[in-house]
Amino acid sequence: MNLKLIIFFVIIIFIGNASANLNDCELIQINSTHWYFETNQTDLSLGEYNYQAFANNISSDYRILTVSAASDTSFTVTLPAGQTQINFTAVKSIDTMLEPDGQNSTIPIVIVENTGNIAQSFRFYMDSTVSNILTYTSLTNDLSNPVEINTTTTTVIISNLAASDSDDVRMYCNLTRPSPGSSEKTLTVNSS
Numbered sequence: 001m002n003l004k005l006i007i008f009f010v011i012i013i014f015i016g017n018a019s020a021n022l023n024d025c026e027l028i029q030i031n032s033t034h035w036y037f038e039t040n041q042t043d044l045s046l047g048e049y050n051y052q053a054f055a056n057n058i059s060s061d062y063r064i065l066t067v068s069a070a071s072d073t074s075f076t077v078t079l080p081a082g083q084t085q086i087n088f089t090a091v092k093s094i095d096t097m098l099e100p101d102g103q104n105s106t107i108p109i110v111i112v113e114n115t116g117n118i119a120q121s122f123r124f125y126m127d128s129t130v131s132n133i134l135t136y137t138s139l140t141n142d143l144s145n146p147v148e149i150n151t152t153t154t155t156v157i158i159s160n161l162a163a164s165d166s167d168d169v170r171m172y173c174n175l176t177r178p179s180p181g182s183s184e185k186t187l188t189v190n191s192s
Contacts, residue, residue, distance in 0.1 A: 126186065
């Protein structure tokens, strides 16, 4: 009877020490010589985490296991309700700070949201330009600090947008007697 009590007591002590050594992990025995640890951590952010990986029940006999989280660079680009594209409607041939349909002082034309797990910067560029029309972006309501959008693929509009954060992007055009008619350009947004 006393022998069983002593063995039970030794096992309890060992499990307590193993858990303490592994920081939120539980050491689990497969057989008399093989063990593994189990962790239930779901809140890991990007980075490297070092764990002691045990092959047996000797606390000094371990290997370092490095776990790296993958970089997620996903993002979304949203237009205002009712808008399926960015349209500029001009009524005069010379105009400055012509805003697109759907944009006003409280509603931006584009919202970029970082749905990934790392900070990202976003570049904006067009596939072509139209003579006598310059297109700009700004991150402010008053359209100050504009950045020209053209075919340059390295034009950064948003820098280091944190994960799960978003930024409002406003646009406008300056017209200096472009040819009458309509033209289409493709706006590309990508991250780096």
